[in-house]
Structure formats: C-alpha cells, structure tokens
Amino acid sequence: MTVSLSRFLVEQQREKGHLTPELRLLLEVVARACKSISHVVNKGALGEVLGSAETENVQGEVQKKLDIIANDVLIEANEWGGHLAAMASEEMESIYLVPHRYPKGEYLLLFDPLDGSSNIDVNVSIGTIFSVLKKPEDSLVVSETDFLQPGSAQVAAGYCVYGPQTTLVLTLGEGVFMFTLDREQGSFLLTREHVQIPKDTKEFAINMSNMRHWEAPVKRYIDECLLGSEGPRGKDFNMRWIASMVADVHRILTRGGVFMYPWDKREPNKPGKLRLMYEANPMSWLIEQAGGASTNGRERILDIQPKTLHERVSVVLGSKHEVELLTQYHLGS
Numbered sequence: 001m002t003v004s005l006s007r008f009l010v011e012q013q014r015e016k017g018h019l020t021p022e023l024r025l026l027l028e029v030v031a032r033a034c035k036s037i038s039h040v041v042n043k044g045a046l047g048e049v050l051g052s053a054e055t056e057n058v059q060g061e062v063q064k065k066l067d068i069i070a071n072d073v074l075i076e077a078n079e080w081g082g083h084l085a086a087m088a089s090e091e092m093e094s095i096y097l098v099p100h101r102y103p104k105g106e107y108l109l110l111f112d113p114l115d116g117s118s119n120i121d122v123n124v125s126i127g128t129i130f131s132v133l134k135k136p137e138d139s140l141v142v143s144e145t146d147f148l149q150p151g152s153a154q155v156a157a158g159y160c161v162y163g164p165q166t167t168l169v170l171t172l173g174e175g176v177f178m179f180t181l182d183r184e185q186g187s188f189l190l191t192r193e194h195v196q197i198p199k200d201t202k203e204f205a206i207n208m209s210n211m212r213h214w215e216a217p218v219k220r221y222i223d224e225c226l227l228g229s230e231g232p233r234g235k236d237f238n239m240r241w242i243a244s245m246v247a248d249v250h251r252i253l254t255r256g257g258v259f260m261y262p263w264d265k266r267e268p269n270k271p272g273k274l275r276l277m278y279e280a281n282p283m284s285w286l287i288e289q290a291g292g293a294s295t296n297g298r299e300r301i302l303d304i305q306p307k308t309l310h311e312r313v314s315v316v317l318g319s320k321h322e323v324e325l326l327t328q329y330h331l332g333s
C-alpha cells in the first residue's frame, strides 16, 4: 500500500496529539513549495534559471537566480494560509512578517531555500532545508527575538533534496520519514520509515582543501582516518564531499558516515561556515532522530542558544561513535 505525505500527516494528526491541523497545513504547503522548486530546478538551462543574479545576500554571498526564485516560492506559498506568524530565510536579512491582509498563525518557519548553490549550474544535487518553531505565547508582535530558540525547541524539521530523485525527509520528533516525489501522480509517497544510521562508519565528508586552516583535533581525526588500516583506527576510510549539505546529510541518513564543517582559521571571527538556525539545527535533529549525533565539536548543537538569526556554527554530525570520538578530541580527552 502506498502512503502519500498527505495521508501520513492526517494519520499523525489523528493518532498523535502533537501534530496540530495548523502544523499539518504548514508541512503540506512546504512540500508543495518544494515540488514547485523541484520543477524549476529540473528545467535548468531551458527555464533560464541558471547563473548568478548578481546581488548579494546578508551573508555577503553572491546570490544565484535559483536562490532568489526558491526563496520567493517558499514565501508566496506560505504567507496566505493562516498557519504562520513569520518566516526567516538565509536570503533575507530580517524576518518576514505575514502581511496584514492575511490571517496569522502560531508557527515560525525558517529555511535555507536553496542549499548547495555552487552545484546548481553543474547539475549536482541541491536542496531546501526547513525548520519549524512555535511562536512564544507571550509575543504579541513577532520580532527576531521570538526566533532565537535552541534547536531542541523545533516542532518539525526536514529537507527536500533535488537529485536523481526528489526526496522529502521529515521529522516531527518521532523518527525520520522519507517521501519520494512521484512525478506522474504529483505527490510525495512514503518510501522509508524510522530511518536509522549505523553507529560506526568508514566514510567521512569534509572539504579537505581547508586542511591547513583546521584546529588540531580535526587535523588529528582526519590524519588517523587517512592512515587507514595502518593507523590507530585499524580500518580504511572512504571520503565523499558533495558541497551541498543536504546531499551529504542525505547520504549519511541512507548509509551512515560523518560530516564536518568545522571552524577554521580563514575567518577566525566566525564560528564556522554553516548557519545554526536553518542549516545545522534541522539537520542535527534529523540526525539525532535517526540515532546519530551532532555537535559543534564541544557541545550538542540542539542545546545552543542562538544569539542572532544568521549565526554560524561548527558542525560535526553523523554516525554516533565517530561524532563522539571527534568531540572527545576537541574536549582534550
């Protein structure tokens, strides 16, 4: 029997009290937006969607046309349904309040509309990452402060990867579920339930070109992996680096592995490259829900109290035993 995302959400709402009708609508709308983005991504050069938009986002990164298109699709899909109070995105400096003409809801939606921007033009997997929080009850007018909740407060999180298949991956805090887009039917169908990652792995993902900028614990860990069966780890490791966090995390959820984007000396004032609230938090929750672990090298990412919307963080996530080992190296034991 095939189960569509809609049916899955209805059943979650009926059987588990934690999925409200509003949150269900929100997730349906996000999935619909991802479907639209997937269609645009698939058009590629035929849709005139490749290349640079020649503008910069708040992070000082040059935006690709698809970064802006995906952001607009998510905003337009989500602003009118009455399920949201506000949104925040990698591509927008400030939070986006639901316009006055529409009803307001209780939820806050954060997203990286297009993750892996450097891969768009070369036809390599990219994706959308999202995180859902509840608006604090005492907040009358939504402000950025309302968004500054630790990842442990998320009520839903997921991503959609636009690869050879379009797959939506979701957690509501009770396991990880994967839905594959059936293009003929136009709907997401449940294809994996209660995904679990092996605790051990022989595969790591890191951008090796930054090696000379790393801190000693990261260097030690990778050196030991590279020594393979002749070193202290006693086994040979394989390396993968897609340069789209969604695709790297998707591989890890599928067959295990460890992913790192650690702090490095290139920009010593930034804690890392990846963004805490709409990249690291949703991915960390998915990984933990699948039996893996996620830290910034020292502490659990989901426990970090964000100070700003676009704050960055070091990320070490994936198979539990590897993340624990790397964290031990950072803590000096």
Ligand code: AHG
Residues within 6 Å of the ligand: 061, 090, 112, 114, 115, 116, 117, 118, 207, 243, 244, 245, 246, 261, 273
């Ligand atoms: P984004 O395209 O949303 O800016 O994110 C890109 C991120 C992440 O997806 C990926 O893991 C990393 O940047 C790749 O960085 P490098 O190009 O430094 O390897």
Ligand code: MN
Residues within 6 Å of the ligand: 112, 114, 115, 116, 245, 279
């Ligand atoms: Mn990203």
Ligand code: MN
Residues within 6 Å of the ligand: 067, 090, 112, 113, 114, 115, 116, 117
């Ligand atoms: Mn992005």
